[in-house]
Amino acid sequence: MVTDVVVVGAGYAGVMAANRLVSKGDGRVRVTVVNPRxxxxxxxxxxxxxxxxGDAVAPLASVLDPRVGLRISAVTRIVGNSVPLPDGGELGFDRLVYAVGSRSAVREQAHTVGDLAGAQRLRRRLRELDAGDPVTVVGAGLTGVETAAEIAESHPHLAVRLLSAGPIGGGLPERGRRRVRARLRRLGVEVRTGVRAERVGSDSVDLDDGTALPSACTVWAGAFEVPDLARTSGLPVDAAGRLRTDESLVCVERPDIVGVGDAVAPPRRVxxxxxxxxxxxIPLGATGADTVLAQIDGRAPEPLSIGMVLQCISLGRRGGYVQTVRADDSARRWAVRGRLGASVKEQICRGTLRYIRSGDYRWAGGPRAGLDETDTGARVPS
Ligand SMILES: Cc1cc2nc3c(=O)[nH]c(=O)nc-3n(C[C@H](O)[C@H](O)[C@H](O)COP(=O)(O)OP(=O)(O)OC[C@H]3O[C@@H](n4cnc5c(N)ncnc54)[C@H](O)[C@@H]3O)c2cc1C
Structure with a gap:
């Protein structure tokens, strides 16, 4: 018997899950991916x-296994065992993989780099600006730092500043933060910490201390948020709207739905x-596929076990900082910086496409003792 699997979302997790399902499923599964483009x-x-x-777009056909079906559509509801499509059709499923990812939170008149349309709009705006125009990046996590550095290096005629309530590159150890700050200084980025942006206008940013900074273009690089598809479909979600799953990524109220990627909240202990x-x-997508195959075979799925390996930051095309981390994401001693750091990061970016294309992927195991044996709640957003 062939099991129909619908994968909603063709990002890193969804493509990995779909390709792994068809390559390990030995003809037992028919997989259809639904994605808006x-x-x-x-x-x-x-x-x-x-x-x-750079260019951040590749044809889906170049990463999806030819055995995977593709429907171009944005799913608006999951109803029972089917996915109604806006064109009036619907896709029935025996199993569904929920892989809708995340995007940048939208703030007033700010630009974002969290999704394709936002990044394209920002690219057009940057090209319109004149020498000396101020560009403000708000938020100095990894995405904010990468964005400020990339713009400053490629548009040296613009006055780029990076604003942050907390330290620059907050997840890095102090040594790493120093390196990142030094590189930003060399690129001419003005860094201001301890300030919070309250309101973003078309040509200014209001700070919590009452000052208004002129800003011809403002990029909001705060935390990601997830689409509300699970919530609007009546599926169980955490406070951030992520699908709640058990340790094997099975939705807590729907054994026929498995969640992977940014849009899911497995228990904190894993x-x-x-x-x-x-x-x-990527390993969440692979684990989700293995869970679906175990369910089809009547085996108990393995619990999630994923260890973090690196924190990689590009600092323009000629600089980067790659910090090795333990499985629990805490920093190890070893880090690579400068041009070598940039080259390592570039190789990793290229590697991601290779990994998801094949569906064959091995990864580091999670922290040995688990993080919190007593807790049963979902993970909190980073
Ligand atoms: C600028 C930037 C730099 C980053 N750098 C790094 C880095 O260096 N290292 C790192 O590990 N991570 C990095 N990230 C984070 C990383 O990109 C995300 O965590 C990752 O993309 C999550 O993968 P995903 O498959 O869960 O979701 P996504 O890649 O977001 O894919 C989700 C897919 O689902 C589709 N979708 C959404 N809603 C629907 C719907 N209703 N119906 C159908 N399809 C839908 C979307 O269109 C998309 O194709 C970066 C992110 C940004 C924005």
Whole structure:
């Protein structure tokens, strides 16, 4: 008997899950991916697309196994065992893989790099600006730092500043933060910490201390948020709207739905250390596929076990900082910086496409003792 599997979302996690299902499923599964566009968006390169130093789009056909079916559509509801499509059709399923990912929160008149349309709009705006125009990046997590550095390096005529309430590159150890700050200084980025942006206008940013900074273009690089498809479909979600699953990524109220990638919240004891990242999304997609195959075979699925390996930051095309981390995402001693760091990061970005294309992927195991044996709640957003 052939099992019909619908994968909603063709990002890193969804493509990995679909390709792994058909390659390990030995003809037992028929897989259809539903995605709003026929292109794969390399979100980890969207700051490059915005700055004009790279292209973040590839045809989905170039990453999906030819045995995987593709429907171009944005799913608006999951109803019972079918996915109604806006064109009036519907897709029935025996199993569904929920892989809708994340995007940047939208703030007033700010630009974003969290999704394709936002990055394309930012690219157009940057090209319109004149020498000396101020560009403000708000938020100095990894995405904000990468964006400020990329714009400053590729548009040296613009006055780029980076604003943050907390330290620059907050997840890095102090040594790493120093290196990142030094590189930003060399690129001419003005860094201001301890300030909070309250309101973003078309040509200014209001700070919490009452000052209004002139800003011809403002990029909001705060935390990611997830689509509300699970919530509007009446599926169980955490406070951030992520699908709640058990340790094997099975939805807590729907054994026929498995969640993967940024849009899911497995229990903290197996997933609290997993940042919303492509680094986690790829093994989450692979684990989700293995869970579906185990269910089909009547085997108990394995619990999630994913260890973090690196924190990688590009600092323009000629600089980067790659910090090795333990499985629980805490920093190890070893780090690579400068041009070598940039080259390592570039190789990793290229590697992601190879991994998801084959569906054959091995990854580091999670922290040995688990993070919190007593807790049963879902992971919190990073
Ligand atoms: C600028 C930038 C730099 C980054 N750098 C790094 C990095 O260096 N390392 C790292 O590990 N991570 C990085 N990330 C984070 C990483 O890109 C995400 O965590 C990752 O993309 C999550 O993968 P995913 O498959 O869960 O979701 P996504 O890649 O977001 O894919 C989700 C897919 O689902 C589709 N979808 C959404 N809603 C629907 C719907 N209703 N119906 C059908 N399809 C739908 C979307 O269109 C998309 O194709 C970066 C992110 C950004 C924005």
């Amino acid at each position: 026929a292109e794969f968006v390399e979100r980890i390169r969207l700051h490059q697309l915005a700055a004009g130093t 997933a609290a250390h997993l940042r919303m990242s492509c680094q986690a999304a």
